[in-house]
Amino acid sequence: MILDIWTGILLASIAVYSWKLIGFLVPSSVLNRPVVSRSAALLTVALLSALLGIQGFTADSQFVLDARMPALAVGAVLLWMRAPFIVMVAAAAATAAIIRLIVG
Amino acid sequence: MAKSAVLSTSIGVGLATGLYGVSFGALSVSAGLDVWQTQVLSLLMFSGGSQFAFIGIIAASGMGSVAVGAAVVSAWLLGIRNGFYAVRMAPILERVGLQKILPALLTIDESTAVATAQSDKRDQRKGFWFTGLAVFVFWNLATLLGAFLGDAIGDPATWGLDAAAAAAFLGLIWPRLKEGQSLAVAALSMVVAVILTPSLPAGVPVLVAGAVAILFGTFNWLAVKDK
Numbered sequence: 001m002i003l004d005i006w007t008g009i010l011l012a013s014i015a016v017y018s019w020k021l022i023g024f025l026v027p028s029s030v031l032n033r034p035v036v037s038r039s040a041a042l043l044t045v046a047l048l049s050a051l052l053g054i055q056g057f058t059a060d061s062q063f064v065l066d067a068r069m070p071a072l073a074v075g076a077v078l079l080w081m082r083a084p085f086i087v088m089v090a091a092a093a094a095t096a097a098i099i100r101l102i103v104g
Numbered sequence: 105m106a107k108s109a110v111l112s113t114s115i116g117v118g119l120a121t122g123l124y125g126v127s128f129g130a131l132s133v134s135a136g137l138d139v140w141q142t143q144v145l146s147l148l149m150f151s152g153g154s155q156f157a158f159i160g161i162i163a164a165s166g167m168g169s170v171a172v173g174a175a176v177v178s179a180w181l182l183g184i185r186n187g188f189y190a191v192r193m194a195p196i197l198e199r200v201g202l203q204k205i206l207p208a209l210l211t212i213d214e215s216t217a218v219a220t221a222q223s224d225k226r227d228q229r230k231g232f233w234f235t236g237l238a239v240f241v242f243w244n245l246a247t248l249l250g251a252f253l254g255d256a257i258g259d260p261a262t263w264g265l266d267a268a269a270a271a272a273f274l275g276l277i278w279p280r281l282k283e284g285q286s287l288a289v290a291a292l293s294m295v296v297a298v299i300l301t302p303s304l305p306a307g308v309p310v311l312v313a314g315a316v317a318i319l320f321g322t323f324n325w326l327a328v329k330d331k
Binding site: 006035040042 | 180183186269273313
């Protein structure tokens with residue numbers, strides 16, 4: 001089966017929307033069980049963390065440590081200082097860009 | 105809360121959210137999507153975490169069928185929390201039948217947070233609608249701006265946009281790390297995904313990490329007590 005990018009975008013959009021609609025349609029007793037809500041919360045954390053790992057520490061499917069690591073450290077410090085999301089992201093980008101400019 | 109207070113909260117939240125829509129737009133284009141594809145994600149998917157996940161997998165893994173499939177499944181699974189928000193909003197909004205279609209689209213972190221922070225039902229409804237619409241408008245305008253910026257700047261790594269993408273995920277995870285269980289799942293998921301990346305098809309390690317979370321959730325390992 002060929003799954004092209006446009007099909008993927010539309011499928012994913014429908015899939016994400018489906019949760020929202022399901023929440024309005026099903027009785028709350030189904031989704032409000034502790035095991036369901038706990039698993040859903042952990043699922044969110046796990047997927048985002050996996051994406052952080054891949055985006056931060058791999059390149060071409062290999063483990064790589066480069067300018068992204070200090071950039072993430074700067075981001076973490078700013079988050080800890082309660083900086084706004086956009087400030088933190090911009091600072092991380094600037095950190096990596098400056099390191100690459102210097103190191104080449 | 106007076107009408108103007110709810111409205112100004114909503115617009116403030118919309119503007120703040122819109123700001124990071126710029127980073128989404130720029131990162132999406134640097135991941136290889138075009139401006140239209142980027143814009144359709146913000147218009148139809150309209151859920152930041154899922155959108156960042158979708159373009160993150162495309163950026164790391166390309167546009168082959170397996171990568172696109174993993175991107176779809178990851179975006180879908182990350183959207184699950186919106187279902188829980190919808191459960192909370194349904195009794196407040198009291199919509200029937202087809203009237204549920206639009207509020208479902210606007211059911212996101214921000215609209216639910218502002219709505220549920222109000223004390224009476226009238227303000228809760230206003231909070232939901234004002235915030236949902238404000239975020240929708242600003243998020244989409246910002247996406248467009250970011251996409252054009254991303255298009256204009258050339259090699260994304262020179263500007264640290266790859267680091268920005270990683271930082272965006274860090275920022276999305278941060279507020280969810282409340283106790284030992286979520287911290288353990290976060291650390292384990294990250295390690296599992298990185299270790300499996302060389303040996304599994306692109307995108308699949310993210311789904312394996314998701315399975316780890318379901319195990320922790322089901323058996324409540326390292327757990328806090330059920331309420």
